[in-house]
Amino acid sequence: MRVEDLPGELILWVLIASEILVFAAGVTAMMAVRLTDPEGFSAAQAMLDGRMAALNTVVLVTSGLCAALAERAAARGQAGKARVALLLAAIGGVVFLIVKGIEYAHDMRQGLGMESHPFFTFYYLLTGFHAAHVIAGVVLLGLVAVKARPQPVQAGAAFWHMVDLVWVLILPPIYLMG
Amino acid sequence: MDVLVRNWLWLLALILATVVVAGVGGMAATALLLVLAWLKARLILGGFLHLDRAPGWLPAFTVPLAIWLAVLWGLYAAG
Numbered sequence: 001m002r003v004e005d006l007p008g009e010l011i012l013w014v015l016i017a018s019e020i021l022v023f024a025a026g027v028t029a030m031m032a033v034r035l036t037d038p039e040g041f042s043a044a045q046a047m048l049d050g051r052m053a054a055l056n057t058v059v060l061v062t063s064g065l066c067a068a069l070a071e072r073a074a075a076r077g078q079a080g081k082a083r084v085a086l087l088l089a090a091i092g093g094v095v096f097l098i099v100k101g102i103e104y105a106h107d108m109r110q111g112l113g114m115e116s117h118p119f120f121t122f123y124y125l126l127t128g129f130h131a132a133h134v135i136a137g138v139v140l141l142g143l144v145a146v147k148a149r150p151q152p153v154q155a156g157a158a159f160w161h162m163v164d165l166v167w168v169l170i171l172p173p174i175y176l177m178g
Numbered sequence: 179m180d181v182l183v184r185n186w187l188w189l190l191a192l193i194l195a196t197v198v199v200a201g202v203g204g205m206a207a208t209a210l211l212l213v214l215a216w217l218k219a220r221l222i223l224g225g226f227l228h229l230d231r232a233p234g235w236l237p238a239f240t241v242p243l244a245i246w247l248a249v250l251w252g253l254y255a256a257g
Contacts (some may be wrong), residue, residue: 001234007227016227017239024246031253038257050200057193061218065186072182123194161226168218169243172211176200177254 008154019133022070023166030122037118043166044119045178047112052103053175056096059169063092064164067141067157074153082153086145089160093138100131121147126170129164137163185225192218208254212247221245 006013034041070085107120114124137160144156196214199207220240224230229239 001232001238005232006235007229007232020239020243027250028246028253031250031257035257037190041257054193054197057196058190061186061189061222064222064226065182068182068185118237152256161222164226165219165222167246168215168238170220172196172208172215173250173254174198176211177208177250178203 001125004061008158009151012155012158016158016165019162019166020169023130023170026122026126027170030119030126031177033118033122040117041119042178044112044117044123045145045175047107047110048123048175049103049106050175052099052106053171056099057171059092059099060164060167063089063096064161066092067160070145071154071157074148074150077150079148082148083145084086086141086148086153086156089157090138090141090145093134093141093160093163097131097138100127100134101125101158123174126174130166130170133163133166181224185221188225189218189221191220205255209251212251214241216244216247 003010066085066089070082070089073079073085074082112120112123137156140156140159144152192214196211199210199214220236223239224236229236
């Protein structure tokens, strides 16, 4: 196992590992606090719409495929193809945010705010922080699409896969482990 | 089949499995949900982030993730 074997820039992997650790700490804290009120956490979690989360997972992994295809096209010198794939990946990110916005609006209409229950404090913090990463990722995909050079596209795609990775890991504790 | 498309299809299959298992409930089903999450993470790390081409690096990520998910299950089971 050598550092030079890692695909792309080392700093990207430091970022990916750091982000996983930050979200892991948040989710672990949520599960630890859950021990003080398991029934309350289950009841609160049951108020979320898991269908939205499932839809968003499909959207995000499909967007991830587009980012991966963009990376490959850029590496082959197919800048136009890479731009189209990056645009599709970014659109996936925007769709994710729209669905998340609809979900938040639905939660708010039910009176579920950050103060409603400790579960919702974690829910809004973790999913909100993740959504902030989605926004950053959409901007990044747009920026690297301008010239569509291999190295920046690889970096943008890696960031996007990290956003995808974090989502599939935080999904069960937030939505499904009630 | 294109290796990236195949990776994506596996991810979709795992999402579908997650939706099915989520409707079951219970300790075993919850453990299975975490296993499915780990498999999805492995596909993203290996297939999309190319760690399957970096000797030793895929387990460097997936083993700690498996331990962390096991800890989450332990916390869930203790509640």
